[in-house]
Amino acid sequence: xxxxxxxxxxxxxxxxxxxxxxxxxxxxxxxxxxxxxxxxxxxxxxxxxxxxxxxxxxxxxxxxxxxxxxxxxxxxxxxxxxxxxxxxxxxxxxxxxxxxxxxxxxxxxxxxxxxxxxxxxxxxxxxxxxxxxxxxxxxxxxxxxxxxxxxxxxxxxxxxxxxxxxxxxxxxxxxxxxxxxxxxxxxxxxxxxxxxxxxxxxxxxxxxxxx
Numbered sequence: 001x002x003x004x005x006x007x008x009x010x011x012x013x014x015x016x017x018x019x020x021x022x023x024x025x026x027x028x029x030x031x032x033x034x035x036x037x038x039x040x041x042x043x044x045x046x047x048x049x050x051x052x053x054x055x056x057x058x059x060x061x062x063x064x065x066x067x068x069x070x071x072x073x074x075x076x077x078x079x080x081x082x083x084x085x086x087x088x089x090x091x092x093x094x095x096x097x098x099x100x101x102x103x104x105x106x107x108x109x110x111x112x113x114x115x116x117x118x119x120x121x122x123x124x125x126x127x128x129x130x131x132x133x134x135x136x137x138x139x140x141x142x143x144x145x146x147x148x149x150x151x152x153x154x155x156x157x158x159x160x161x162x163x164x165x166x167x168x169x170x171x172x173x174x175x176x177x178x179x180x181x182x183x184x185x186x187x188x189x190x191x192x193x194x195x196x197x198x199x200x201x202x203x204x205x206x207x208x209x210x211x
Contacts, residue, residue, distance in 0.1 A: 049192060052087035054105055079208045086207060087195050093207035096198045108190040112183040119176045122169055129166045136162060 053064040053073055064073075068086075076086055076095060085096040085105055096102065136159045143151040198204035 050088040050090075052085065052191060052195065054085050054102075054109070055083060057083035076207055085198075087204075089195065089199065089204075094199070094204040095207045096204050098198070098203040101194060101198055101203055105191060105194055108187045108194070112180055112187055115176055115180045115183060119173060119180065122173050122176065126166060126169045126173070129162065129169070133159065133162055133166070 051065045051067040053068045055073060055077060072093070073086060076084070080095065080097070082097065083102055085102060087094055087096075136155055140152060140155045140159070143155060195204070
């Protein structure tokens, strides 16, 4: 194989691709609340409609839509014990603490959370391959600077082999991404159905006002 078939730029692009894949699919924010526990917020895109948030009892995982104001959630959490579901309907804020409804909401999002965990594992593995590819790229740059064609060709072959697992992982992650997209739509649809049920049954109560 001639060295020109695997130029340094190709190595850099592969390294960048690996780094991007290693990042979480969700936007994640972490902040220490007043009680010192670490709160992780996982944000997902919504198919439209008004915002909602599922706040877990241990405050370690909040599943929310993009349009949720953190200050609203924190204000409600300070006045409520345990897990709750917050949502906005027709400009009014409500909360749900019915155990059965909360369990159904958790189950609605469970498939996507599981797939997200799989995606994160693959992303970390892709990142490790990316680091290795970056090292090959550095060696290739040094060989190119010294015009050592034999060394460039040898490194190029090594990079080609090292890139094969990345290609396979990329395909797996692409498939998982499509799976998560479908799961998100299903979960959002189920959640909005549960919101209607909570309102109709009276299990949705007006949320405390933020002072």
